[in-house]
């Protein structure tokens with residue numbers, strides 16, 4: 668009899684669930700809006716609903732499911748299955764999520780930080796297939812990451828390892844959302860790129876970025892669009908973006924000595940715009956021995972990485 672797992676990725680805007688078989692096929696898929704403002708109880712109700720929906724789609728019974736994996740933004744206590752305090756989900760403070768789910772779903776369950784889950788997903792089904800020492804990095808509004816060392820997800824004592832977006836790259840740098848100063852994500856995330864643009868524009872910089880953004884708030888995508896039109900200031904910002912990415916990557920390489928790094932997230936839509944500069948800076952700064960066999964590639968699972976990652980985490984406890 669075929670075995671299945673269910674993976675559920677709980678994000679700030681949507682809950683995505685899948686039923687996955689041992690070959691990685693997904694006979695059940697469902698997405699619900701998170702509606703996070705309604706609070707934990709309502710969101711947990713929709714998590715359960717998504718679980719039963721994918722079972723129904725796959726026409727299988729709960730006793731054919733080997734495990735349930737849940738990916739969520741941290742910080743978490745993954746050992747106890749508790750969501751500590753998730754900024755995108757208001758009211759989620761010390762919520763014993765797995766214990767609550769167990770009242771209706773009688774299965775082995777695992778809770779994992781979403782970036783760690785994504786790393787495992789890419790490692791099993793995406794750009795990290797067959798690679799024992801692998802780092803996944805996501806660059807979008809923030810920077811997150813997950814690390815597979817010697818073929819196993821590196822979790823850390825409480826499940827919060829590999830928070831590489833919050834490594835300090837400048838001790839005097841801008842304040843980060845985490846409270847620290849000069850974190851990698853405060854320099855190299857899409858949010859940071861847009862912030863650098865806004866700051867300089869407010870100080871009188873002449874650029875096409877403002878025209879392209881129109882009435883909208885300036886976002887990273889406007890910087891890339893202006894750069895493609897040859898806007899000098901936008902090109903400078905993207906050169907800096909590549910530089911900051913390369914500095915952080917060098918730290919990642921020195922810390923973990925991976926065989927392969929896969930980069931996902933919104934910014935990778937503009938991969939060719941920053942890749943060369945990023946690689947150049949990484950090569951200049953990382954220890955030589957660690958970059959010889961290193962590959963840096965684009966992640967493969969795209970927008971499905973969260974839900975496939977959650978399923979991968981479920982397989983890891985089977």
Ligand SMILES: [Zn+2]
Pocket residue numbers: 832833834843844845846847850852
């Ligand atoms: Zn930070």
